[in-house]
Amino acid sequence: MxxxxxxxxxxxxxxxxxxxxxxxxxxxxxxxxxxxxxxxxxxxxxxxxxxxxxxxxxxxxxxxxxxxxxxxxxxxxxxxxxxxxxxxxxxxxxxxxxxxxxxxxxxxxxxxxxxxxxxxxxxxxxxxxxxxxxxxxxxxxxxxxxxxxxxxxxxxxxxxxxxxxxxxxxxxxxxxxxxxxxxxxxxxxxxxxxxxxxxxxxxxxxxxxxxxxxxxxxxxxxxxxxxxxxxxxxxxxxxxxxxxxxxxxxxxGGKSAAIVLDDADPGTVMRGIAAGLFANTGQTCSAFSRILVPAAQRERWTDVVVSTAESFVIGDPFDPATTMGPLVSRAQRDRVLGYVDTGRAEGATVATGGGVPQGLEQGWFVEPTVFTGADNSLRIAREEIFGPVATVLTYDSVDEAVAIANDSPYGLHGAVFTEDPQAAARVARSVRTGTFSVNSFTHNPFAPFGGVKDxxxxxxxxxxxxxxxxxxxxxxxxxxxxxxxx
CATH class of the missing domain: 3.40.605.10 (Aldehyde Dehydrogenase; Chain A, domain 1)
Structure with a gap:
């Protein structure tokens, strides 16, 4: 250009x-x-x-x-x-x-x-x-x-x-x-x-x-x-x-939690995470950067999150086949990669991604990254990374999932994925955020948008x-x- x-x-x-x-x-x-x-x-x-x-x-x-x-x-x-x-x-x-x-x-x-x-x-x-x-x-x-x-x-x-x-x-x-x-x-x-x-x-x-x-x-x-x-x-x-x-x-800023209940539809979850975290290369204040899944189904839902991350085509943003472009600057790329190093040092495991895509060393590209083996006390789960980095967290009950979602200095967005309308309404009312989505990532210009806390x-x-x-x-x-x- x-x-x-x-x-x-x-x-x-x-x-x-x-x-x-x-x-x-x-x-x-x-x-x-x-x-x-x-x-x-x-x-x-x-x-x-x-x-x-x-x-x-x-x-x-x-x-x-x-x-x-x-x-x-x-x-x-x-x-x-x-x-x-x-x-x-x-x-x-x-x-x-x-x-x-x-x-x-x-x-x-x-x-x-x-x-x-x-x-x-x-x-x-x-x-x-x-x-x-x-x-x-x-x-x-x-x-x-x-x-x-x-x-x-x-x-x-x-x-x-x-x-x-x-x-x-x-x-x-x-x-x-x-x-x-x-x-x-x-x-x-x-x-x-x-x-x-x-x-x-x-x-x-x-x-x-x-x-x-x-x-x-x-x-x-x-x-x-x-x-x-x-x-x-x-x-x-x-x-x-x-x-x-x-x-x-x-x-x-935000550190929004997407709560996946055990009856959630995998396709709906994939679409929500694709739009709610990895779109815009994760550079979205309301991104679902914490994915909360039932502990008893940890492997199943981790596979869904990893598959979502790996479905993106990274490359030249002017190529119509590209679905994920670079981060906005060298400083932002270095910041995101620094958080990946921090997550590893804190004991979390990189399930996919975690580096610069092969062949894309020129420009500010980062692979979509998914962390597992983390808990909500780690920096990667508490601080806004503003890049394509997901942290998968587990819970044993819906009440615990809500408590983890609320255990954050931020309160911008969040979501619940479930086929149970009553459960969806209960979680939506319980998570303390300014905006919330059910079975989706929705940025709605026809409704008020903003946050609470930090x-x-x-x-x-x-x-x-x-x-x-x-x-x-x-x-x-x-x-x-x-x-x-x-």
């Missing part, structure tokens, strides 16, 4: 060239070679972007426009992207290694989700009058303000749509920073929003690394931070936002993902003013 070079930010409605900072080079994870370049925003650019968003929110027309008018502008932007979907998919494949056949499914799905968010926003009331013992009272849902939105690299374009469209349609103004590993694809969305006629400063794009993100989070002009990424980074952001009571939305604060997606960008205001009325708020 040819080199993609972007040399501007979108700030205040203008495509602005950077100061003298060194550019960020985007490396193909499948070849280790450069495929793109973007500028790195320094403090001056971050300050300019936040100031532009602040002006647009405080003095511009966008927050006061009817929801329908905002949605019409954003719908126009999504329509501009339709002819570019294959180009966006190819760029995502180049910058993060997502197999092309998967990318060409996911990118159109992002636009469908974006249109869903617009439809939800149109249906949500922005003013509700309540009759109370103290007289009529209006509850207004107003935009929260200037939003700093910081995204990860493991689903870049889809994440951009899911973060940007809900914030904008509520009337917020956004400064968006993509991950430095995958900053190229969001330029398509930024250009579409600019072309659609957003007022200057309503949407701003800055690119860069950790320092750029830190400057954005710390900026006093930001009313809310929406962040998806590691738990460690989330803690730092929470501390920064807590100091000034900035609103916060954090979708962080997996974050707040919810994205679904109607709740729109409401997350609202601030509530109570207006105590007189009878003469009641009709003005109906």
């Amino acid at each position: 040819t080199m993609t070079v972007r040399d501007t930010f979108l700030i205040g409605g203008e495509w602005r060239k950077p100061d003298a900072q060194q550019p960020v080079t985007v490396i193909s994870p499948s070849t280790g070679k450069a495929v793109g370049q973007v500028p790195e925003a320094g403090p001056a650019e971050v300050d300019a972007a936040v100031a532009a968003a602040r002006r647009a929110f405080d003095a511009g027309p966008w927050p006061g426009m009817p929801v329908e008018e905002r949605a019409t502008v954003l719908e126009r932007a999504l329509a501009y992207l339709e002819p570019e979907l294959d180009d966006i998919a190819d760029l995502v494949t180049a910058e993060m290694g997502l197999p092309t056949t998967i990318a060409r499914q996911k990118i159109p799905a992002a636009l469908s989700a974006g249109r869903y968010f617009l439809d939800v926003a149109r249906s949500l009331p922005v003013s509700e009058v309540r009759q109370t013992p103290f007289g009529p009272t209006a509850v207004l849902r107003e935009p929260v303000g200037v939003v700093a939105s910081i995204a990860p690299w493991n689903g870049p374009f889809n994440m951009a749509v899911a973060k940007i469209i809900p914030a904008l349609v509520t009337g917020c103004c956004v400064v968006y920073k993509p991950a430095p590993e995958t900053p190229l694809d969001v330029y398509f969305l930024a250009e579409a929003l600019d072309r659609a006629g957003l007022p200057p400063g309503v949407f701003n794009l800055v690119t860069g690394g950790r320092e750029t993100g830190s400057a954005l989070v710390a900026h006093p002009g930001v009313d809310k931070v929406s962040f998806t990424g590691s738990t460690a980074a989330g803690r730092q952001i929470a501390r920064e936002c807590g100091g000034r009571f900035a609103r916060l939305q954090l979708e962080l 997996s974050g604060v707040g919810r994205e997606l679904g109607p709740e993902g729109i409401q997350a960008f609202h601030e509530l205001k109570t207006v105590n009325l007189t009878p003469a003013t009641e009709h003005l708020f109906a």
Whole structure:
């Protein structure tokens, strides 16, 4: 793929060239070679972007426009992207290694989700009058303000749509920073929003690394931070936002458990684990990285997990036959292989995988790996690896399985596999997570998504993902003013 070079930010409605900072080079994870370049925003650019968003929110027309008018502008932007979907998919494949056949499914799905968010926003009331013992009272849902939105690299374009469209349609103004590993694809969305006629400063794009993100989070002009990424980074952001009571939305790490009951259908389990762990090369915060199986059937279910891992075709992500691409970077590959070494050192057994695939030493490839002989106290069972590594754990009773699933600092996702509806409902209610699936791995943009414990604060997606960008205001009325708020 040819080199993609972007040399501007979108700030205040203008495509602005950077100061003298060194550019960020985007490396193909499948070849280790450069495929793109973007500028790195320094403090001056971050300050300019936040100031532009602040002006647009405080003095511009966008927050006061009817929801329908905002949605019409954003719908126009999504329509501009339709002819570019294959180009966006190819760029995502180049910058993060997502197999092309998967990318060409996911990118159109992002636009469908974006249109869903617009439809939800149109249906949500922005003013509700309540009759109370103290007289009529209006509850207004107003935009929260200037939003700093910081995204990860493991689903870049889809994440951009899911973060940007809900914030904008509520009337917020956004400064968006993509991950430095995958900053190229969001330029398509930024250009579409600019072309659609957003007022200057309503949407701003800055690119860069950790320092750029830190400057954005710390900026006093930001009313809310929406962040998806590691738990460690989330803690730092929470501390920064807590100091000034900035609103916060954090979708962080996970160590989700898939509980396989003894009556589960093997084919259903294989499909769930394939989608819920090994898809996206394990680089999914909600991945089923702990597989809990009945001790009496340990060998049977271990064989199922191993067969699932070995069913993937690893290779060039632009090859239509490939079903698993590389990890996003050398650092991520080394991190995953380091956890494999840790698991071995702790006494667990590698049942399959555990290294770099033969013939794929160039690029950041790792074999799908399955550990057995582990217990829930090992690091490989407690820490997020963010790669194609499964740890098979055993249990003697369903209550013990639930206890093991809950014995984690995380609480993002989980699943139960069983043919017994009553057992499924019981387990789903007992596992403490923000999201849960029955006989599947389901990422549902039509329902709220998020976690508890170290997996974050707040919810994205679904109607709740729109409401997350609202601030509530109570207006105590007189009878003469009641009709003005109906």
